Amino acid sequence: MLKLAGGAASLAALGGLGAGPARAAAPMLGVSRPSIYRFKLGNFEVTNMLDGYVQGNGPHPTFGNNQPAEAVQAYAKAQGLPPTKMENVYVNTLVNTGKELVLFDAGNAKGRLPTAGKLPELIVTAGYKPEQVDIVVITHGHPDHIGGLVDGGKLVYPNARYVISEAEFDYWKKGENIAEARKANREQFMQVVVPLGEKATFLKGEGEVVAGIRAVPVFGHSPGMMAFHIESEGQRLLNWADVANHYVMAIQQPDWHVAFDHDKEAGAATRKRVFDMVSADQTAVVGYHMPFPSVGFVEKAGTSYRWVPASYHFNL
Numbered sequence: 001m002l003k004l005a006g007g008a009a010s011l012a013a014l015g016g017l018g019a020g021p022a023r024a025a026a027p028m029l030g031v032s033r034p035s036i037y038r039f040k041l042g043n044f045e046v047t048n049m050l051d052g053y054v055q056g057n058g059p060h061p062t063f064g065n066n067q068p069a070e071a072v073q074a075y076a077k078a079q080g081l082p083p084t085k086m087e088n089v090y091v092n093t094l095v096n097t098g099k100e101l102v103l104f105d106a107g108n109a110k111g112r113l114p115t116a117g118k119l120p121e122l123i124v125t126a127g128y129k130p131e132q133v134d135i136v137v138i139t140h141g142h143p144d145h146i147g148g149l150v151d152g153g154k155l156v157y158p159n160a161r162y163v164i165s166e167a168e169f170d171y172w173k174k175g176e177n178i179a180e181a182r183k184a185n186r187e188q189f190m191q192v193v194v195p196l197g198e199k200a201t202f203l204k205g206e207g208e209v210v211a212g213i214r215a216v217p218v219f220g221h222s223p224g225m226m227a228f229h230i231e232s233e234g235q236r237l238l239n240w241a242d243v244a245n246h247y248v249m250a251i252q253q254p255d256w257h258v259a260f261d262h263d264k265e266a267g268a269a270t271r272k273r274v275f276d277m278v279s280a281d282q283t284a285v286v287g288y289h290m291p292f293p294s295v296g297f298v299e300k301a302g303t304s305y306r307w308v309p310a311s312y313h314f315n316l
């Protein structure tokens, strides 16, 4: 300790600290967060963009909805997470296949949250124009995925056609057995998505969106949610949409109920099925609510799983 302190003192002396002219303090600039990440997947270019984030109380009762609050808080703390505060991110993926520009989900409606709805401007910053988007894939009908399809009554992606699962479209359109908490969501779907039906292609099962992009049914979180295999030149990625909405809670405790899930048991079963699939194949994943830049892997850990963020895998 003394030695170190002495070292510091002599360094200060060498540097003439305290003797030079006073410098103006650098101004505080506020937080700067990465919001665009582009990488290569075979011949495709994949761009993840941070439409925004929301911060609030949690993880309980959103995660571990069927567990005592104290148990979830203790688990969060043991994992090094704040026990009663959390953040959730919204991350859109744009794939340039070389032939088509395919956008996955449209982010939040502008104005829904001050910290979200940034996707259209990020698309421009990333080097594209919203008019260039050929296809918008709607993974499911929740507000953070469909709200940004329109702005001020106008289509944000005016030249796009739309792809959505038939089961998801029909569920919201029919409007039967809509939970109280989803009634506003249903209204929004009727206003925003149903009019796009004429420009839409409906997926029934493992349908192809374009060459290299194929749907995988992952029902549970919503009645017809789809994940998407994206593959080029033997490199593969699964865009799992909202299969897991928290990189610790929903992955390490897949059986814990998630308040946002339409069918909580089906949500849990889907999580485990998808985690088994991607961990066995070491398939890379992008997830709408995974920490930015939202690319990673799932590792099996005993009877549980773990999110492993990608490092340089796609930069090589």
Ligand SMILES: [Zn+2]
Binding pocket: 142, 144, 145, 242, 288, 289
């Ligand atoms: Zn979502």
